[in-house]
Amino acid sequence: MWLTLAGAIVVEVLATLSLRASEGFRRKAWIVPVVAGYAISFYLLWLTLALGMPVGVAYGVWTACGVALVAVIARVIFREPLTWVMAAGIALIVGGVLMIELAGVGH
Template structure:
């Protein structure tokens, strides 16, 4: 259940960041308000997750997957360019998250 909550927190943070981009510097207030509300939900759920998992593990997974997902959304939906070094870096982030989850004894599965 705790890992499911972490995924919810990541998803709401990624959606919030997408809304923040769509707000165009808060010049489109509805998107800006949506971003703030989604960030609040994400952080609230993240705080709950941290009661069951170590903060370092939680933040590594939350931020790592968030970076990868928002980069993919930027690439697909906002037509932002990613070059080979960006893809290599994103692959390394995914690798780091996998190493933590598959091999580390720091997290509780």
């Protein structure tokens, strides 16, 4: 279950970075990785839910990890800004997801 979610996160991050690299689909070579990446990511997210992970936990972890990874990798690859305020926002997102995860463990 967690492995399929990790796969969904990695593929979604790659698809999002490919979307950025496509420059608004002006660079046609990036269209296939974008479309295929999002399709595979959603399939893996669906599989994670089918395996029994609660949707709130799965979606929260998927989005939080995606936001954090894209922001950090885009900083490295595309030289996009990553300020301390943005980093604090990412930390708050991750903290919120952890709270959801911990609350779900008790049920």
